[in-house]
Amino acid sequence: MSGFEEVHGRDESWAVRDRAAHSRSVRAMFARIARVYDFMNHLLSLNRDRAWRRRVAALMDAGTGEVLDLCAGTGDLALEIMGAGKGTAWIAADFCPEMLTGSAGKPGADRLLLTAADAMVLPLGDGCVDAVTVGFGVRNFADVRRGVEEIARVLRPGGRLLVLDFFRDDPRGSGQARGVAAPLRILLNVFVPLVGRVVGRDGSAYGYLSRSMAAFMTPTEFAALLEEHGFTDPVIDRQTFGIAHIVAARKKERS
Numbered sequence: 001m002s003g004f005e006e007v008h009g010r011d012e013s014w015a016v017r018d019r020a021a022h023s024r025s026v027r028a029m030f031a032r033i034a035r036v037y038d039f040m041n042h043l044l045s046l047n048r049d050r051a052w053r054r055r056v057a058a059l060m061d062a063g064t065g066e067v068l069d070l071c072a073g074t075g076d077l078a079l080e081i082m083g084a085g086k087g088t089a090w091i092a093a094d095f096c097p098e099m100l101t102g103s104a105g106k107p108g109a110d111r112l113l114l115t116a117a118d119a120m121v122l123p124l125g126d127g128c129v130d131a132v133t134v135g136f137g138v139r140n141f142a143d144v145r146r147g148v149e150e151i152a153r154v155l156r157p158g159g160r161l162l163v164l165d166f167f168r169d170d171p172r173g174s175g176q177a178r179g180v181a182a183p184l185r186i187l188l189n190v191f192v193p194l195v196g197r198v199v200g201r202d203g204s205a206y207g208y209l210s211r212s213m214a215a216f217m218t219p220t221e222f223a224a225l226l227e228e229h230g231f232t233d234p235v236i237d238r239q240t241f242g243i244a245h246i247v248a249a250r251k252k253e254r255s
């Protein structure tokens with residue numbers, strides 16, 4: 001039984017068609033907003049997105065070699081990691097070439113290995129990278145389990161995965177897993193699509209942000225999923241009132 005079928009209770013043939021359709025519509029949406037992506041990101045997060053990426057870079061192990069930044073978009077997370085002196089090679093992979101093109105001209109961008117690739121089938125060998133990062137990408141996967149399996153495949157044993165995303169608020173979450181307080185969530189759910197419609201001229205793309213969050217996992221659920229897929233030592237790191245979280249874990253060493 002595929003991960004998609006388990007989660008959605010649908011038969012395999014339907015699920016495969018649905019996955020392809022989901023990927024097509026996500027890719028088309030990012031192609032549409034690629035030109036305004038960075039500007040809108042900084043505006044909608046009041047620049048906090050930069051601090052969240054800095055935190056991912058800070059959490060990465062010193063001595064990391066090859067870094068795969070998956071769902072790299074316009075390259076900001078890979079460039080933040082490079083700027084923090086972490087990693088020796090940086091693969092920036094994304095299935096939307098228009099987003100990757102947005103990295104052009106940024107300091108350090110000429111050292112990124114831009115790769116057009118779908119996270120569901122990565123064109124990389126087993127265990128070939130020391131660390132994988134995903135910034136605001138996992139939530140968009142057509143099949144989260146499949147994506148985590150693929151990440152686990154390309155990561156070397158002992159390597160670290162760091163995922164930054166907007167997870168579903170967890171009403172039972174405590175400590176670092178706590179989500180956003182209800183009044184702030186209501187405000188964000190109105191503010192983001194509104195500014196997206198007025199400034200970004202694409203209400204549907206920014207409405208998708210709230211919808212995809214509500215349909216996603218909580219940080220605790222995602223950490224448990226990583227443990228099911230051969231990861232250990234999960235850490236949840238709460239950012240800015242629980243608006244975003246970083247979930248990190250290490251691929252188990254071979255026993």
Ligand SMILES: C[S@@+](CC[C@H](N)C(=O)[O-])C[C@H]1O[C@@H](n2cnc3c(N)ncnc32)[C@H](O)[C@@H]1O
Nearest residue numbers: 030071072073094095096099118119135136140
């Ligand atoms: C919200 S952007 C994040 C970009 C960047 N990581 C950042 O920190 O701003 C999400 C990116 O994930 C990419 N993406 C979504 N699903 C993907 C998949 N299955 N394979 C590769 N890229 C994917 C999209 O094309 C988009 O560029």
